[in-house]
Amino acid sequence: MNDRVPRLARDAAGVLSWIDARGTVHRGVHLVQAFPLTAPGEQVSVVSAEGAEIDAFERLDGLDPALRAAIDAALAEREFMPVIERVLSVSRHWVPSTLDIETDRGPTQLVLESEEAIRRIGPDKLLIRDSRGICFVVKSHSGLDRRSRKLLERFL
Numbered sequence: 001m002n003d004r005v006p007r008l009a010r011d012a013a014g015v016l017s018w019i020d021a022r023g024t025v026h027r028g029v030h031l032v033q034a035f036p037l038t039a040p041g042e043q044v045s046v047v048s049a050e051g052a053e054i055d056a057f058e059r060l061d062g063l064d065p066a067l068r069a070a071i072d073a074a075l076a077e078r079e080f081m082p083v084i085e086r087v088l089s090v091s092r093h094w095v096p097s098t099l100d101i102e103t104d105r106g107p108t109q110l111v112l113e114s115e116e117a118i119r120r121i122g123p124d125k126l127l128i129r130d131s132r133g134i135c136f137v138v139k140s141h142s143g144l145d146r147r148s149r150k151l152l153e154r155f156l
Helices: 065-078 146-153
Strands: 007-010 016-019 025-027 030-033 042-047 053-059 084-090 097-103 106-112 118-120 126-129 135-138
Touching: 007 065, 030 065, 084 135, 084 146
Parallel strands: none
Antiparallel strands: 007 016, 016 025, 030 042, 042 053, 084 097, 097 106, 118 126, 126 135
16 A cells, blocks of 8 residues: 655755655646635646646645645745735826735735726635736735725725
């Protein structure tokens, strides 16, 4: 019986490798999550450098803690989506408009080119795509401070 736990490893050059339960090494893999915003921790695939699915996980919550941490780190690296914590100011209340914001990665600005740049992706979650194509997330619109909510609501 083979009781090896699959693992994810990164070499000195930063290339990810997947070592499956049989011990086979697959170099140059990518981790892809089907629905990173609406179903985090679910439906994750390990994809080869050629684009073929090597392994898949319906849910991550039952994995070995070390493997789960490595997968979470790889997904976070791939899915760069800063979380908006506060909206400090807006240049004007129509588009295009520049928003000064605080994110989980520090302060920045984003430019809204159209009202369609802000989408609801859940009952209280927003996805905002700026003029550069960077996606920002508001995890809880109702959880923002009053001023931030008021500034954003003018665009919703």
